[in-house]
Amino acid sequence: MSVTDVGNEARKGWMGLLARAPSARLAACLEAVGAMPGFDWLRVPEVGGVMVRGRMGGTGAPFNLGEMTVTRCALRLESGEVGHAYVQGRDKAHAERAALVDALMQGDRAGELRAAVLAPLQAAEAETRRARAARAATTKVDFFTMVRGEA
Amino acid sequence: MRDDVLSGGFAEAPVEAARAFRVALEAMARPGTIHTVSGAAAPAPVSVAASVLLLTLCDRETPLYLAPGHDGAAVRDWVAFHIGAPLAGPGEAMFALGGWDALKPLDAYRIGTPDYPDRSVTLIAELPDLEAAGARLTGPGIREAAFLSLPEIDAFRANRALFPLGWDCFLAAGDRIAALPRTTIVEAL
Numbered sequence: 001m002s003v004t005d006v007g008n009e010a011r012k013g014w015m016g017l018l019a020r021a022p023s024a025r026l027a028a029c030l031e032a033v034g035a036m037p038g039f040d041w042l043r044v045p046e047v048g049g050v051m052v053r054g055r056m057g058g059t060g061a062p063f064n065l066g067e068m069t070v071t072r073c074a075l076r077l078e079s080g081e082v083g084h085a086y087v088q089g090r091d092k093a094h095a096e097r098a099a100l101v102d103a104l105m106q107g108d109r110a111g112e113l114r115a116a117v118l119a120p121l122q123a124a125e126a127e128t129r130r131a132r133a134a135r136a137a138t139t140k141v142d143f144f145t146m147v148r149g150e151a
Numbered sequence: 152m153r154d155d156v157l158s159g160g161f162a163e164a165p166v167e168a169a170r171a172f173r174v175a176l177e178a179m180a181r182p183g184t185i186h187t188v189s190g191a192a193a194p195a196p197v198s199v200a201a202s203v204l205l206l207t208l209c210d211r212e213t214p215l216y217l218a219p220g221h222d223g224a225a226v227r228d229w230v231a232f233h234i235g236a237p238l239a240g241p242g243e244a245m246f247a248l249g250g251w252d253a254l255k256p257l258d259a260y261r262i263g264t265p266d267y268p269d270r271s272v273t274l275i276a277e278l279p280d281l282e283a284a285g286a287r288l289t290g291p292g293i294r295e296a297a298f299l300s301l302p303e304i305d306a307f308r309a310n311r312a313l314f315p316l317g318w319d320c321f322l323a324a325g326d327r328i329a330a331l332p333r334t335t336i337v338e339a340l
Binding site: 040041046076082 | 158160162232233
């Protein structure tokens with residue numbers, strides 16, 4: 001199965017999810033899946049910097065926001081699927097696990113991994129967002145104007 | 152995507168690139184000496200030696216020219232994945248890769264300017280074989296004389312006449328490399 005069969009949008013989704021997930025949680029999820037297949041490195045994990053660019057309001061002229069440290073790697077499973085990963089920070093093990101899951105998601109074990117790794121990570125991410133939104137909501141002030149009875 | 156496009160990079164880039172750079176430096180400093188390198192494999196027809204040189208010397212700031220014969224989808228993809236060097240025509244390239252005859256005409260390349268003689272091309276010429284016999288080399292870096300099997304002699308003599316301008320040349324055959332900087336005087340035996 002090649003990348004185009006899986007669908008670029010779906011792959012984008014799980015690669016982003018894997019990159020954002022806390023390294024320890026991803027490791028725990030992957031531990032639960034069991035033995036991982038063997039693989040060859042196409043690009044050993046390496047740390048580098050990328051320039052993050054932004055646009056004011058999403059439509060303005062692009063400007064350089066700042067540099068960000070990323071770790072990337074690429075690997076090929078024994079069965080032939082190729083997995084890539086770019087993750088924030090310097091955690092090479094995190095990049096390796098993310099690339100491994102990316103490769104496995106293109107193969108026969110996709111369903112198993114979706115249930116054991118992606119679903120818990122997605123739930124945890126949603127929970128974190130909800131908790132933060134809830135914390136922010138308690139500080140929200142609703143302004144309203146009382147109509148004076150002068151008129 | 153072909154299988155050999157993603158593989159064939161250095162397994163341990165910092166160590167292997169440093170070692171290969173030292174070899175390239177040594178070859179260029181002592182023209183005529185033949186060195187052996189290993190650790191990289193670009194898709195055919197690029198040799199091991201040329202792959203090592205590309206990985207070591209090129210990056211995204213060095214425009215690379217692939218001569219006919221070496222210019223193909225597989226080699227382009229390999230360069231994009233492992234090196235990221237922009238591909239350019241012979242007039243803008245800082246490195247050029249190809250068979251000796253495919254690299255011609257040699258006057259299409261940059262030879263530097265009198266103010267900046269370093270802004271010139273480095274050719275990586277693929278040869279079928281390389282041995283310490285043939286043309287006689289003298290000049291800086293050579294104790295008395297060295298001998299090297301060159302594809303031709305006139306081009307190197309013409310290049311020497313341009314000094315301090317001119318191009319420098321790596322010769323690659325299989326996993327063996329030698330180099331000929333613009334300072335070397337080449338004579339037929």
